[in-house]
Amino acid sequence: MADAPIGQVSSYSGALTPTTLLPDLGSLPHDSATTHVTGTSEFIDDRPMLKGELHCGLIYSPFARARLQHLDTAPALAIPGVVCAITAADVAHNMWGDVFADQPVIAAQQVNFVGEVVAVIGAQTKEALARGLASVVVRWEKLPDIRSIDAAVANASFIGHELQIAKGDALTALKSSPHTIAGVLKIEGADHFYLESQAAVVYPREDGQLEVHSSTQHPTQTQHVVAKACGIPFSDVVCVAKRLGGGFGGKETQASPFAAYAALVAKRTGCAARIVLTKDEDMIMTGKRNPFQIHYECGFNDAGKIIALDAMLYSDGGAYADLSTAIMARAMLHCDNAYFIEHARLRGQVCRTNFHPHTAFRGFGGPKGVALIEMILEDIARVVGRDALDVRKLNCYAPDRDTTPYGQRVENNCLPDLFEALETKSNYRARRQEIQAWNLDRARNPHAHARGLSMTAVKFGISFSTRFMNQANALVNVHMDGTLQVSTGAVEMGQGVNSRIAALVAEQFGLPCAAVRIMPTSTEKNANTSPTAASSGTDMNGSAAVMACQKIKHRLAALACALRAIAPEHWPTKTAGAATQPEIAISDRAGTFTMFPDATLHDARVDGTGATTNVNSPHATRVIFKNSNVIVSEPAQPDFQIEFSQLVSEAHFNRTSLSEYGHYATPHLAFDKVKGQGRPFLYFTQGVAASEVEIDRHTGEIKVLRVDMLMDVGRPVNHALDMGQVVGGFVQGMGWVTTEHLYYNDNGLLVSHSPSTYKIPCVQDTPRIFNADFIVNNANAVNVRATKATGEPPLLLAISVWTAARDAIALARPVHAGVPTTSTPFSGATNHTHSSSVNLGSQSTAKKNLVRLSIPATAERVLRELSPELFARWDAPSTP
């Protein structure tokens, strides 16, 4: 129960000011808000069952690694209502995988993780399915397995080769550094816990075609995996993803095999087939955030400035490659985070183990690199006896120190401003003193609970680090009543990508958002798409949609210019039937006018009423799309105005196309993965957060007392949706660093496979005081409408909760590291800003006293750090 009111997110009133170049596109509700609250939004399992539709269930491995000695599905088929059984022999092309195609759709002879599927049963009722599944006879021969990164390294059980990013000479620089710290950081995985478990329905259509409805972030991949498994051409499969009940990366690759299982049943039987995993099955079978183990050494000077960083990152990829190598790359690309590192050697190796294949999860490796460097900065501060915020500011990217270890320059660097602004907004210095006083004040803190405070940053690279994935396409259809249907490859999973794209398209045509309907994502309209991932959904698909809009607008604008000179009674709608007038040629008008809004919107400005005015127009004639009208404006002439819907009708009767397709390829990307150098990212989304926590002295439980966040999200398309991403992402990250604990038994089975044992944050876990805000930043010219992606970056700011817990533990230790020799434990008023008062003796003590706290910082782990003496006697070798 809350013992203080749950905090509210502060308003974002200060975020945009009248100096903003473009009007706020509004904070319109999510396009599905009404159907969400009425329960009428349709998810996969809400689709009505067709007559004869089959339920699919799975037989999967109970062992981490085993030989499939014997598999007999005949007893299942003998049960009334059981219709079919599918095994590996029935799969046409039994291998899939995005990076390396190394994973069987259905395992044949050997299984490599608990949850690996060996058979699919299709039945007419759930009762028959349960009986059928129970009667399948399977015999396993358990084989030796690998269930830790250490074991994988010892056995050289790897996926892919070692990756490396290097800058300067880290090893030499480490040797000459005045101080070094070294250690191993262990970071565990986390379950996505999307509320809608993996699900798909497959309808067999005529002539062997399949219509797949899947809860997938990657309809194109799902289409391809289904087609290959069924042995049919891609052209015979349509994959539709209307909406997802959450994805968070967990449905970027891992939705596809489940769709394939239903498809195999549908193809075999000719009946519709549905698969809906239970939460338990989903959590047992599907991969998580990759666990990491990072061995590091960092050199720094007396002031705390980093000189060199050498880090070897190992990740647990699970049994198959999935996306783990790309995740590793992103982890390495984020080891610098907000901080300039002169000499760096970052190496990464994915390990092959016998766990579910780990996969994308919001942040995609980034959080691991960021956790490493943020922890190192805290430890440096302890060793040199300065406040960690001062050490961070000292190391922060700055104009003369703005090159990342991989060679990309940090452009549009807001980080120093963000630190300064949040230091003031959060009242950091005063609270730092108050916390130290409170910790020691037995009148106010009788149980000796421990409070801590920490401010961390995020600089998240936006773009897929794999170049070819940075492309998107969009189909825009304008209908004759002036309303639009837009289809893109973006999948709506709660983030509001539909609403954002609708707003971008509506703005292009000067229409209200209600005139734009975003259609279900489907591979028949948008083929060869990338997954909706890497925070790129709006950037890429929105850009593609705007490009398509521009093409249509160009034709409409030309037509409007022509209509201006034609008497209305001669317009196409009046004359096309009898064809008494010649058609209006519009192609020769190209290059004779300027459109507003233009594609980039960079030069557009708005007047006080929100109307677009001329800026730097290369042409005298301006065609303005606004307020559902199209206006042709020329100097010294009266404006010509026509309703958008009228113009659209004229275009149709003039045989002018009202549909367009846009293809966007993110520009400027040039990252050589082999060398580890180049420009992997179009831009960086940045932010800072300060978290204050209180640790219960008796249990180790962490309570988040206050969080202040400040983010640079460029120029938001929709404030409310961006704020939703920021707040929601932070709380999701809090779960990862605190209470979410994956507990496996000795067979490699995930035991914490439901919310009764796997604890994501609940409403009572949200920070008691929670302030989130955006800064004004109109300068992100490289992206559509100068916006910045918000999907993943806020999650990484939750690392501040973990570092605050480390801070609290350090402060609670009898003589905490770095305390200037002049202060007494009871003065409680030290702010650690004077490194000169720290002697060398305290530095070596400080190094020994550094907090060792893994992620997640479960209550048990925290208590072990806080009161190691109480555990000494009881510590069994196998503590979780």
Next chain:
Amino acid sequence: MRDFALLYINGVRREIRGREALLMLADWLRKEADMTGTKIVCAEGDCGSCTVLRAFANCATLTQAHTQAKVHVGVSSVDGQNATHVAPLDFEAMNSCIATVAQMDGSHIVTVEGMQCGQELSPAQVAMRQCHASQCGFCTPGFVMAISGMLEKHGGAGGAGVDAKMAANYLTGNLCRCTGYTPIVQAALTVRATEKYSVAGRYSNAAAIADALAITKQPLLIEHDGVKLFAPTSLREALTFAAQNPGFRVLGAATDLGVQINKGKPLPRVVLSLHLLDELYQAKQTRAGIVMGARVTLAQVRRMCETTAPELAHFLNLFASPQIKNVATLVGNIANASPIGDTLPFLLIAGAVVHVASRPSGKGPIQKRKIDMCDLYVGYKKLALEPGEIITHVSFDATSSNEILRLYKVSQRKDMDISAISGAFSLTMAGREKHPAASDHKKTDTKPPIRTGQKQTTPRVVSARIALGGVAATPIRMPEVEAELLGDFTLEKAERVAQMITNSIVPLSDVRASAAYRRVTAGNMFRRYAKEVLHG
């Protein structure tokens, strides 16, 4: 004998028989009634996506609603005829995924489909939309229903009286993975109930209430596919059934059994539901103590104990979710016999007595006996009950004024989590003053200071009771520790006792905690308790 369960779903009368009656309500709504707004995520009552509102009208509950008494003492008999003019129904949130349709017999259920008035959104729906409180939308109907349930209790005066803390307490049973909850709490704070949209106002149809009362005077028997579910209307019938059907299983709120069924355990073949036994809904306070019938929910217990056992009421805020507490019973928690049952350590030290009844061979008078709570558990999930015996009620002592009672729970997540360990600590000190702030207890964040008589003298313990859950196969009392505590009480002694507790238990390591953590926190619970006793 009746062969159908009677439910009013969004005001529509449904007679549900056979196979359908044995489905979970959420499955029935989604698959048999095509009402897919109610979602299923965890199927174990831990996420709230399946939340619906339920009102159950029988003589006892109608009387309670009518009197609006927070502390309801006893139940006067109100017959169905007179009851029909009473009372708006009392709708409360519950999880529909772990309750069979049959046990909802006689209930009025409102789902998200029943919230709109024509095309108009309900106040909760409007607020959720305006506050951007839905992202992916999967948890949203559950939150709409949880907020609507809150409005039924606190929305009367234009939503007055709902603060952020209360709102959060009503939302503790609902998980969201997208929003971070903040906009949902804002929705709960901005929502304003109106008479027009009151669920009770819209669905308290006198004819429907009368119909349900009349129909539920007949016993219910559902038989399907080898499963027999019987709901008698008298204790005599119930005990006869129990005697004649060895291996029967009592179906209470099914907040544990329902989970097991959803996870693949077959429904027991012979099931006895006590939901039509009005007398088991009794909850009363006598001079001898507090008595709770087998059908009294934990929500009722919490309300009743706010003054008589405030520490228990306070503790129950951390127990499960509102949706669970609205249906789960105290006796169910006892009968389930889990070593980590959250109320059990308290009952072990509160002099609880379990009252059981039977009718051997199904004939003759009802035989009753009492079992001391400390003798009830004979092994892991094993009760000292004879075949055919049913627990009818439990009684326990109110907290006495010179007793210092504290209940603690350690879990991975503070709220809505099953404990790793839990503890109940009670010391009675010599010459201790009556607690001045006992009645304000739950309103204060920090525990009120405890006076220990003369400051200069060493406090003396005259009686000590300690019980722990989660450290053995059953919840346990700790007699040796209790004996050690008698006499002078000092910090040095407290530390010795804390170590004694740590050393004397032999807990297991499992998904919730390691054995070492359980040992250490068991000792720490006592360290905290001792500090509260000695220093306040």
